[in-house]
Amino acid sequence: MSDLFDYKKEMSELRFTEIQKKALAEAAASAARTPAKRRRPVFRTALIAAAMAAVLVVGSSAAGILPNPTEVFAPLFGGAVAQTEVIDKIGRPIGASDTDNGITITAEAIMGDQYNAVIVYTLTRDDGERFLPEGKGLDETYLMMGGYGGASWVKGGAHGGSWFVDEDPEDNQIQLVETASSNVAMTKGTANASFEDLQYWNAETEQAELLYPGKWKLRFEVDYEDCSVRLGGGETFSQDGLNFTIDEITLSPIAVRVVYTADSAVVWSDAPSGREAPENAPRRQRYLENIEILLTKTDGTVIDLGGSGGRVSPDYKADVSHCTKGQVFDEIIPLEEMESIRVGGVTYEIPHN
Structure with missing residues (x-):
């Protein structure tokens, strides 16, 4: 089977909640009324769709002194000593860039595990002037990348998300953070990424307007260390009238992935394109959304990941x-700050060796 066929097959198996679909449909109209957040803005769901919608991209370019991954990731994902030690171990510099119409996009660094990765890009206005419209920050300027393909090097079913970060609204740069997840190993490969026409939402006209026209194509090698641990293998639990077998849990400092099998083949009802048959929602909940994932840290903090x-x-x-x-x-x-993970009522202690 071709990669394109496999990709379409993966896309046909994705299921969205009514809330997600509503966010996708209304993102542009309501963006100007919703303040952005630093790491997980409300409209990350809409950007996830953009990242999933384009897996086949092309690109090239590169250059200069390689960035320090710790300096790239620490401001975005935590700068405590233990966190920077993780970045030092699994982070890799990239340094690939492309310039068009006075705007340079640079892939700074990447970190990840076997099935997940995070890439940080810097968008720079080369004349040194303020990047965002005068007097506005990301809270008032909902940015949209037209033709956004993200980085592709994964051959299996892939999905992901992205969001913008602007530490200093007065300078000539902003960052774009991209996450990618796959059902196949992704620690090595040649990545291509393409970007086109950075736009923003104009609250006054209630329309998307072009901020910086251009086309940017990047190409770089992916090669980072997987430091995840693997748990599970045959444990079972029952709920909602179904029996589940946990096949594998992959846990790393940056992500979690749970693979399990239900003892019944779900039957999806057909619906018009872009819509979901009403009877699919409870089926999706039984097989996916209702499955509990609770991560407990050594300090007692419990993180609910059931909404993954x-x-x-x-x-x-x-x-x-x-x-x-x-x-x-x-x-x-x-990992040393994780105590256990609970999936569907089955608890696993997390090894620290």
Whole structure:
């Protein structure tokens, strides 16, 4: 099967909640009324769709002194000593860039595990002038990258998200943070990324307007260390009338991934393009959304990851559904700061060796 066929197959298996679909449909109209957040803005859901919608991209370019991954990631994902030690271990510099119409986009650095990665890009106005419209920050300027393809080097089913960060609204730079997740290993490969026409939402005209026209294409090598731990293998639990078998849990300082099998093949009802049949929502909840994932830290903090994204792939011949759910964390969590993870009522202690 071709990569394109596999990609379309993966896309057909994705399922969205009504809230997610509403956010996707209304993102542009309501963006100007919603303040951006530093790591997880309200409209990250809309950007996730953009990242998933374009997996096949092209590109090239590069240059100069390689950035320090710790300096790139620490302001965004935590700068405590333990967190920077993680970045030093798994972060890799990139330094690939491309310039068009006075704007340079640089892929600064990447970090990840076997199934997840985070890339930080810097967008620079080369004349040194303020990057965002005068008097406005990201809170008032909802940015949109037209033709955004993100970085692609994964051959399996991929999804991800992205959001903008602006530490200093008065300078000539902003950052774009991209996350990517896959059902196949992604620690090595040649990545291509393409960007086109940076736009913003004009609250006065209620329309998207062009901020910086251009086309930017990057190409770089991906090669980083996987420091994740693997748990699970055959444990079972039951809920909502289904029996589940936990196949594998992959946990790293940046992400979690849970793979499990349900003992019944879900049957999705057809619906018009862009809409969901009403009867699919409770089915999706049974197989995906209702599956508990609770991460407990050594300080007693419990992080609820049950709302992680995922996919359900029915196997009608075997009458089972293969399910995957997980997410990239908002911050780096060193493994030694994790005590246990609970999936569907089954608790696993996290090794610290």
